[in-house]
Amino acid sequence: MLVVASLAIFVPILIAARFMSKFLLRPIQQLIHTMKENTESKNWKKIQMTNQSKDELYEMGQTFNEMIDNLEVNFEKQEIFVSDASHELKTPISIVKSYAQLLKRRGAENPAVFHEAIEAIDSEADRMQNLVEQMLQLAKSQVETNTETVELSKLVLDAYKTFSGAYKEREMYCDISEEAAALVVKGNQPQLQQIIYILIDNALKYTENAIEMKLSSEDGRASFKVKDHGEGISSADLEHIFDRFYRVDKARTRESGGTGLGLPIAKQIAQGHGGKLTVESVIGYGTTFTLQLPLEKEANQERH
Secondary structure, eight states: OOOHHHHHHHHHHHHHHHHHHHHHHHHHHHHHHHHHHHHHOOOOOOOOOOOSSOOOHHHHHHHHHHHHHHHHHHHHHHHHHHHHHHHHHHHHHHHHHHHHHHHHHHTTHHHHHHHHHHHHHHHHHHHHHHHHHHHHHHHHOOOOOEEEEEHHHHHHHHHHHHHHHOOOSSEEEEEEEGGGGGGGEEOOOOHHHHHHHHHHHHHTTSSOOOOEEEEEEEEEEEEEEEEESSOOOHHHHHHTTTSTTOOOOOOOOOOOOOOOOOOHHHHHHHHHTTTTTEEEEEETTEEEEEEEEEHHHHHHHHHO
């Protein structure tokens, strides 16, 4: 009787223990399988949560899914950082290369060209250093935008001199009205310079015709326009022109076309300064980008 009673008790316990072990180990085995799959394929797969008891296993699964979400976001930020860094460094590197070639051809016998090239190369090297520091700050999510009083006319003239010197074969015109020469905004000077460089470089990249720059005052705001006389952009493409990685393949792509990051970065900076970046284009006549920024007395309110 004792043996029979022991078996009667032991068999249900064994069955229950086996069932409970499978019940408890299944989510753990699923977690291990998902972790291995993520490690091998990097597809950021999450665990399907079916347990509604809100016990420790459920919390473990929830924590794992949250960790996967954070890893995916950080990985995307890393990819964006690499793309942005390579894009932003491309312009100063091309300018340095152009001046180095000019220095090689005419620098030895022409002291004026020699000094101009040296100053431009030194200036672009400083700009690359600033860009790298800004990109590293963005990657660390510790961006500190130091604002100061900025004379836009000086930034525009410096950019015009730099690009016209580096691309001597291209037609470039810069128009700064008497009123615009005194325009002052509140912002981060390297970032505002970055927008101007992006707009000019974008116009040079997608057309072989003349480039026109104009700084003026419109509706109580500083307005900087960059106009090219290229093929123009269709209305369908204009809706996506500021989207990351978007390129207008039919109207504006060349063999040396960009990555589709410059204009989104420029718009983000403009919005961070309380301004806006807009575009107008007519097929067959060209494209005009307009940067509008609040003047210094209004900048603090509009930045927020």
